[in-house]
Amino acid sequence: MLLAQTAVRNVGIVIFAIIIIGLIVYLFFNLLDSKGEGGAEIELAANRKPYFDDDILETRKLDLSLMSGLFLLSVIGIALPLYWLGEPGRHEGLVENTIELNTERGAESFEESCSSCHGGGGAGGEIAFAITEAGTGNFIASVDWVAPSLTSLLTRFDEDEVTHTLNFGRNGVMPAWGAPGGGPLTTQQLEIIITYLRSVQRDGAAVQAAVFDGLVEGARAEMISRDADLSAELAELEFGVQVARQSGLADQIEEAASELGAFQARTGELFPNDELAAWVEEISDPGHEEYLTYGELLFTNRADAGAYGCARCHTAGWSFDGANDFDLAGNPLTTIVDEDGNEVAGYNQGGGWFGPNLTGGSTLSQFPRADQQIGFIEVGSTDGGQYGAAGQGSGQMPGFGERIDSALVEIDEFGNELERVWPASLTEDQITAIVAYERSQ
Ligand code: HEC
Ligand code: HEC
Incomplete structure (x- = not known):
């Protein structure tokens, strides 16, 4: 149970790390994007920049958005039930973990005060x-x-x-x-x-x-x-x-x-x-x-x-x-x-x-x-x-x-x-x- 508990925690840490790294990468490219621009505001305003044409928008761009949506949904769909499945184990793990910790700490106080x-x-x-x-x-x-x-x-x-x-x-x-x-x-x-x-x-x-x-x-x-x-x-x-x-x-x-x-x-x-x-x-x-x-x-x-x-x-x-x-x-x-x-x-x-x-x-x-x-x-x-x-x-x-x-x-x-x-x-x-x-x- 202790193992299950640490495994779940490790997965959590990895996901958290991926999110943070993703965020940094996003901010980095965003910053790059905003640089190197010169010229009149009228040409550079976001809504004035030329965007993808309809072909790309309806195929590659659309597929990409749909695929990433589907991917996120399946992550949530699998991760949530998995999380709930692990819940009783986590609870038992916590109880066992507490007993184990208290036994160790008790051993120390015993050596100090009683032995x-x-x-x-x-x-x-x-x-x-x-x-x-x-x-x-x-x-x-x-x-x-x-x-x-x-x-x-x-x-x-x-x-x-x-x-x-x-x-x-x-x-x-x-x-x-x-x-x-x-x-x-x-x-x-x-x-x-x-x-x-x-x-x-x-x-x-x-x-x-x-x-x-x-x-x-x-x-x-x-x-x-x-x-x-x-x-x-x-x-x-x-x-x-x-x-x-x-x-x-x-x-x-x-x-x-x-x-x-x-x-x-x-x-x-x-x-x-x-x-x-x-x-x-x-x-x-x-x-x-x-x-x-x-x-x-x-x-x-x-x-x-x-x-x-x-x-x-x-x-x-x-x-x-x-x-x-x-x-x-x-x-x-x-x-x-x-x-x-x-x-x-x-x-x-x-x-x-x-x-x-x-x-x-x-x-x-x-x-x-x-x-x-x-x-x-x-x-x-x-x-x-x-x-x-x-x-x-x-x-x-x-x-x-x-x-x-x-x-x-x-x-x-x-x-x-x-x-x-x-x-x-x-x-x-x-x-x-x-x-x-x-x-x-
Ligand atoms: C200064 C020595 C000393 C220390 C330190 C000490 N004890 Fe004792 N303990 C005794 C003695 C002597 C007895 C028996 C008393 C008697 O004869 O009535 C006893 C009795 C006991 C008893 C009753 C046991 C029985 O079977 O009747 C318990 C329980 C106990 N001690 C636990 C502890 C714990 C736990 C600690 C540490 C927090 C501790 N003791 C620290 C000397 C000590
Ligand atoms: C840790 C101390 C301790 C030990 C060891 C102990 N006793 Fe006692 N005993 C007591 C106390 C104290 C009482 C009084 C009742 C109470 O205070 O709960 C008692 C009461 C009794 C009584 C009732 C006596 C009366 O007239 O009320 C008997 C019989 C007795 N013990 C037998 C034994 C026997 C036999 C053993 C060993 C197998 C034993 N005891 C070990 C502490 C102890």
Whole structure:
């Protein structure tokens, strides 16, 4: 369609050029004609000049005028219908052209405003953030906060919900970009960025592969945590990284990071990917005694900076690895109380943060039956919409099932209108496992 559009434009330009050249030639000869005349006005007046005789007038001259008239008529007769025939194509070409242009322009603004935190192409990243004391604003620690991948964003949120997040930012970490939140970008600039984001959304297979990679990584962390020696060693190395960072000395930072890297390489060999993958498959069976661990791995999935998990919104401190980050006094930024009543580094998993507390039976009273809870997690909340027994949505709880966007209609090769379907982030089996885990907490 774009081709059709430029072809029509080119023909237009050629015709225009021919007309202009013709005009110049006409003016030139006209001017020549008017020169070189001398003598009395009475002989030179236009109506006194001898003209063609009748023979020529009735044959050559007449034929020429008729022929040129006919020629012009046929040009108009062919060009006009052709023009109208091209009209729908031009219209579609314009729409496609606009989308293409906006995608390009959106890519530029994304690189400029978003990629420093969300990674190139929205692949996910992290950002240095200062944790301060509520009330006093005193510095507590500098942490790396994950900025989720945006390559499956449009399956979890509709475009109005995304616009809301862009307008107002999120939790003081993600800045406000739109004018309503005091940000620098106009509504149109935000729309253009969202048009670009459509072009980086992954297909269902890629999303599922990423989810599974995250489960394997989570399984390795789980194996380390079950081994007292390894987990003590890891805690020490993580502490070393924090101390080195606070010292600000490049040598120390590098050394601490390389020690942690060596530990990761060693545990990578100790717990190889294929074995972990097989274990994840095994515990995904609802009859397996570790089925709830499978649900927890899905809940805390770190793949693509937490995009497919729940912990980043429902667990305080998870986004900056708060159980392994330390304040200036060397205390972990998040602590829980163990069986012996001691405070130790850890998360109150699902204990609530940006999203509500899901533990202590709260989801059981919100959703008396598991299938109601599964249904809610599949579609997420809407702004102002009621859910469960007494839930009031803000539109910020994502929907993890497939999402159909009827505003993004595409025409297929047979001329049928197709609504845009964004593939699910999590399968129904995966959501069922998460719900079983949540309801046990
Ligand atoms: C300074 C770093 C930073 C910049 C710049 C930034 N973001 Fe974010 N963004 C974040 C963080 C961090 C989060 C997660 C916040 C949280 O944990 O609640 C986030 C969350 C989001 C979310 C919600 C995603 C989800 O799945 O919940 C969207 C959408 C988003 N950002 C889009 C953008 C776009 C588009 C831009 C550029 C206009 C942008 N961000 C620029 C840091 C940033
Ligand atoms: C981007 C942040 C975010 C993520 C990620 C997220 N949630 Fe939520 N969730 C919320 C918010 C916010 C609410 C409260 C409802 C609202 O404001 O719309 C909520 C509400 C809920 C509720 C209802 C709780 C109640 O008592 O009202 C459940 C259950 C829930 N989320 C489960 C999940 C599960 C399971 C996942 C992961 C598959 C998840 N959430 C991921 C933000 C999030």
